[in-house]
Structure formats: C-alpha cells, structure tokens
Amino acid sequence: MVAGLSIGRRPPRVLGLVVELPTHRRIFVPMLRVTRIEPTAVTLATGSVNLRRFHQRPNELLVLGQLLGARVAVERTGAAAALVDVAMEPTRTRDWQLTKLAVRERTGRLGRRGPTRVLDWDEVTGLEFAEVTGRPQGVKQLLAMFDTMRAVDVASTLHDLPPQRRYEVALALDDDRLADVVEELPEEDQKDLLQHLDEARAADVLGAMSPDDAADLLAELSEVDKDRLLDLMAPEESAPVKRLLEYSSDTAGGLMTTEPVxxxxxxxxxxxxxxxxxxxxxxxxxxxxxxxxxxxxxxxxxxxxxxxxxxxxxxxxxxxxxxxxxxxxxxxxxxxxxxxxxxxxxxxxxxxxxxxxxxxxxxxxxxxxxxxxxxLPEGWRESGLPEAEPAQPTNREAR
Incomplete structure (x- = not known):
C-alpha cells in the first residue's frame, strides 16, 4: 500500500497499491480502481492500467516498507511501542484511510515482548510526516494545507511561492493532483514547472491532464520537446492529444475535450x-x-x-x-x-x-x-487569481 501522510492527527489516505507483474515489474494501481479486496485477491474496475514502472514520490509512504516497525508512543500513557500492523478502511467518498494501528509496547526487559494493542491513528504519536519521510517542515505544511484546497487555489498559492519551493511542492504532489493544479496555472508557470520535471514524470502529468489542456500546453513547447513528450506518453493518452493538436486553438476543435459523457x-x-x-x-x-x-x-x-x-x-x-x-x-x-x-x-x-x-x-x-x-485577456490568471483559502476537502482523483 502507498499512503500519503498529512499534518495533524487525521488518518492518512491510501493512494494506491504497488502490484508486481509476472515480469517482476512493479506498477502503481490507484485505489479508486479497486472495487473489492478479499484475502486472496484484489478486484479492479475494468479499463486500462498504466504499466509504467512504479517510482515512489517524495510525499508517498510505503506502508509495509516504511511504516511497519516504526517507533511510536501511545498518546494516553506515553509508553514506547513499535508499530506491528496497520488496518485500512473505505470512507463514504470512496477513499481509503489508514485508521487502526496495532502496536506492541516495549517493556524494557530483555527478551520480553509487551502486550499488543489496537489503537486509532490519533492515539499514537511519532508518525508525523517529517519524522517518517525526512521531508522539510515547510513543504510538509504546504502539502497538508493543499490537501483541503481546490486546485485553482493551490495554483494561486504556487504562483506566489519562490521558484525553488514551487519545484519542491510539485515534486511532492502525486501525478493526478499535480495535473489538476497545472491546468489552473498561468501559461508561463505551466511551462516552467514542466521543464523542471524529468521527462518521464512530465509525460505522466500530461497524461493525467484533460486532453484539451495537455494539448494547449504542448502547443506552447518547441516541436522537439512536444514530440519527445508525446512519444513518452502512453498511446491511449497521447492519441486524443495528437488529434486536438491538429486544430487551431481558436476553433471548436481546438477548444473541445475528447472525453465527454x-x-x-x-x-x-x-x-x-x-x-x-x-x-x-x-x-x-x-x-x-x-x-x-x-x-x-x-x-x-x-x-x-x-x-x-x-x-x-x-x-x-x-x-x-x-x-x-x-x-x-x-x-x-x-x-x-x-x-x-x-x-x-x-x-x-x-x-x-x-x-x-x-x-x-x-x-x-x-x-x-x-x-x-x-x-478573457491574455495573462488573466496572473492578474485575477482568487485568494487561496481552505475549502472543503475534495477527492484526490477528482478532475
């Protein structure tokens, strides 16, 4: 399981599963594609799956590899303990959260195991984002704030950040969330962020964007960069973008999305x-x-x-x-x-x-x-971006 920790005591969301194919390639499957989990199988919704090799993002945490065994403290008693198991549960919004923790208390006696207790996430301390991931506090705070904001408000905040901090936040956001934010950024900020991502990541973000927005962004790049990124995108993601690039941007064909209902x-x-x-x-x-x-x-x-x-x-x-x-x-x-x-x-x-x-x-x-x-006039996003204020939490994959 891949989770993204947030600030405070809110249970973190499970972003997806890492699945190993028979070829030993490990790929990422978003949790919204999972329809049922059984002891011996995981059932996925129909449709295509991105077969690119899984690469862990800076704001992601591997539950088995990084959480289990972590040293924690029981909030009520202050007793030192080790995390031995984690439970996840679905929410009404179709998200999954890490809600329960099994911890084994440390008795201090050599060779003796303490009792194992099952606790809620907020009953344990020591699992804060920076302590587990080593991520700088400033970026941690921003990521936690962005988790409750609309994409347009995140874009407004990113636009005002110093370039280096903007790049750090972009690297830490998952592909879908970053795609939503990039769609709301001014054109120059879009190109700047895309150029600071490695090519494989840039292609993934373009693939997660709406085809019409991805086409608009690619049209602003040089022919060499555009062709290279299109080649790196999955064929099912690049095909509609290529069709849109055939039309002038000020026509219905250039304005349309290829994904209506x-x-x-x-x-x-x-x-x-x-x-x-x-x-x-x-x-x-x-x-x-x-x-x-x-x-x-x-x-x-x-x-x-x-x-x-x-x-x-x-x-x-x-x-x-x-x-x-x-x-x-x-x-x-x-x-x-x-x-x-x-x-x-x-x-x-x-x-x-x-x-x-x-x-x-x-x-x-x-x-x-x-x-x-x-x-609207050119540059309206830069002059008319709304003030970023915390909004109601939105679905991580909503776009």
Missing amino acids: VVGPDATIAEALAVVRSPGLPVALASLVFVCRPPSATPTGHYLGCVHIQRLLREPPSTLVAGALDTDLASLSADAPLTEVTRYFAAYNLVCGPVLDDEGHLIGAVTVDDVLDHL
Missing part, C-alpha cells in the same frame, strides 16, 4: 445518471449526456442526440435514454471559429455542446469554461 441508445436513465455522478467528472461535462452508436470513445459511432441532466432527473430510472433524446439541439463543427462557438452558447443557454465531424460522429464537446479561457 457518452452512452449507447440501449442504456437506461439510471445507468446514465450513474455515469454523471462520477466525482471526477467536471460539472460542465456532467450537464449533458451524448447518445451515440458504438464505439462510445471519440470519434464515436453515429451521433443520435443528447439528454440534459434535468431530463434525466425527471424520467423513470428504468426507461431507456433513447426515449428522452433532444434531437433538435444544433451541433458545432470542428472548424467553427471562437465567435461562432460563443454565439452558440449564448443562443442555447448551454454549458456544454457537441462537436461533430462531417459524417455525423461525435468527436468531442466544448465546455463554457474553455470558451471563457480564450475570451
């Missing part, structure tokens, strides 16, 4: 609602479900129409989405200029709209936040 015509209302409930789905994309014939990945099969989330909430869960289609909503072409896209959103009062090719296949969706990014 798509279901088949035989899906039920309940199944469509289950998809838009995903905590990692941006709000704008969750407002509209596109119904297409297979394949469901863009470019899809023939586009049939869309269903607005308000309609999904009004229909019986067992009915098919095909019976709730909006077939009259106009679509955008990939070469539609920014002015046409802006008029489209204003005319139809939408936050998300479909982009079709000449054959009637869905190739992506434009969201209103991406339109605003291009309408």
